[in-house]
Amino acid sequence: MIQAINIKKIYKIEKVNIAALNGISLEIEEEEFVSITGPSGSGKSTLMHIIGCLDRPTSGRLLLDHGEMGKLKDNALAEIRNKKIGFVFQQFNLLSRSTSLRNVELPLIYAGVDRRERAERARIALERVEMAHRLYHRPNELSGGERQRIAIARALVTNPSLILADEPTGNLDSKTGEGILGLFQKLHQEGHTLIVVTHEKYVSAYAQRIIHLKDGLIEQDERRNTT
Amino acid sequence: MKLTETFRSALDGLNANRRRSFLSMLGIIIGIAAVIIIISITQGSQRSISERIQALGTNLINVGPGRGGGFAGMRARALGNLFTLEDGEKILKKASAVKRVVPVINTRLLLQYQDRNVEITVNGVSPEYQEVLNFWVEEGRFIDSRDLRSYRTVIVLGEGVANDLFEDVDPLGQSILVNGPSSRYKFRVIGVMQPKGRVMFSNFDDQAFIPITTAQKRLLHTRYVESFSIQAESREASDEAIEQIDAILYQKFQDDTKYRIFSQEELLSTMSSVMQTFTIMLVGIAGISLLVGGIGIMNTMLVSVTERTREIGTRMAVGAKRSDILLQFLWESMVLCLVGGVIGIVAGWIGSTMIASLAGWATVVSFPAVALALGFATVVGLFFGIYPANKASKLDPVEALRYE
Known part of the structure; x- marks a missing residue:
């Protein structure tokens, strides 16, 4: 469960304060599929980074599974990212020189999982994204959709309580994008909590709940039943 | 994360850009080879000098007329009816x-x-x-x-x-x-x-x-x-x-x-202190090339950190601690220096053997020389690696992920 309480994020650029988030409070329950939308500059990426413990809010509190994140040191946050959060990026961010398997193993390496178990779990994660036939390919040998599936497998492999996706379909054509979203839907049905940041309408159509941001504030929080 | 895994990540990183890795190693290779050759030559000649002095006879003491003045003691020699x-x-x-x-x-x-x-x-x-x-x-x-x-x-x-x-x-x-x-x-x-x-x-x-x-x-x-x-x-x-x-x-x-007494022991210690001065001077010069090599490595590592900013961001996002990133890049520079050091030792060994056979000089590649060279390489790797590695580990994950 995610609880954000009056989160503000202010960037100081050349002595001018620019507010990216102006006080955001929200709660996201387990097994929700949430889409965060909004025009560019509305603060949705910043919110995602804060929820994902990559960044710290200027003020306000963030609780993940009732744990206060603001008090944690960098190393503890790295551990939270490793264990509780899986990231999916627009640019995939795979290690270009490593095979799919090795890419998916990466979070497990940092978790200190031994070699054999790592390979086993990475294989299972790759099966879940239907990429079991691409274990030893490198990213440049894969299509964009395949790369994103590898990235999703990497996000899944630690069995995180939350998967955060930042414009996951932004670099894909709409047909491939639909495939990825279908995969998200499947993961949601399997019990994962998903937050997808996007500015594309068709993407948010897959979500249960759409949070619309504007100028660093929640403009609309809409729940619907998709299933 | 385990040390061996950071080490493996480092090897992956170096492997990805083999030519650059090798070129930046070159400075270390040359520096270490120079150190090895210089030490082997000076040790070899030191040994042959002391062997020859020993061959002069055991426990030899010479008593001769003193250098009583004049040009190079000639006066004393002329008055040497002593x-x-x-x-x-x-x-x-x-x-x-x-x-x-x-x-x-x-x-x-x-x-x-x-x-x-x-x-x-x-x-x-x-x-x-x-x-x-x-x-x-x-x-x-x-x-x-x-x-x-x-x-x-x-x-x-x-x-x-x-x-x-x-x-x-x-x-x-x-x-x-x-x-x-x-x-x-x-x-x-x-x-x-x-x-x-x-x-x-x-x-x-x-x-x-x-x-x-x-x-x-x-x-x-x-x-x-x-x-x-x-x-x-x-x-x-x-x-x-x-x-x-x-x-x-x-x-x-x-x-x-009027008289002068000098022992073989003295002669030996004079010779070896002269040789030692030479060795220190020459190794110092070779050390400068190591320094230059180290700067080359630092440069390569800085370029590498910049190039791989996104990778660093990704690693941080999936749970790499700052220390993991630091170690990975430190390993990279250490591996560069140590591999360079080993190649340099082999090159130096071959070089000094060649000098021995071509110029007929006695050369000795000794264990302390090899240890010294490896120690040098390690220190260079650590010293010049710490700055780029630290820079990598201090990156802000969000900015690193955004880096184009």
């Missing part, structure tokens, strides 16, 4: 740490055999010369005490002299003419010395030996001797022997600038 045979006997009798005393006169003389002649250093010595200088006769016999007593005109030739004068003829028993400053004598060849070669400044093979009494009475008409070669009872006793000799000579001359 020691007599009796001084030698006195030293042998009174100095308990002294085992043997050999009085020496040396002079350059012309030797003739039939139509051949050579001008060489002829040493007037006593029979103990062999033991004291550790230099032995190979054929025939050496000078004995009867030769000394009756001023016999007998001569023992160095190996080179024998070859020059006699070539194929057996020199033993042959007569040669020795031209003194005022007289000319027929000498009988009674022995040929073993080959010994050049030691320090004199070539023992190009000398000849006659009884010292013969040199005094017949050739030079003097009652003085030039110097003494003295053997101490043991290596440990040589300091004591020097003190005793000094006391005896001071009693006679009342002036310690």
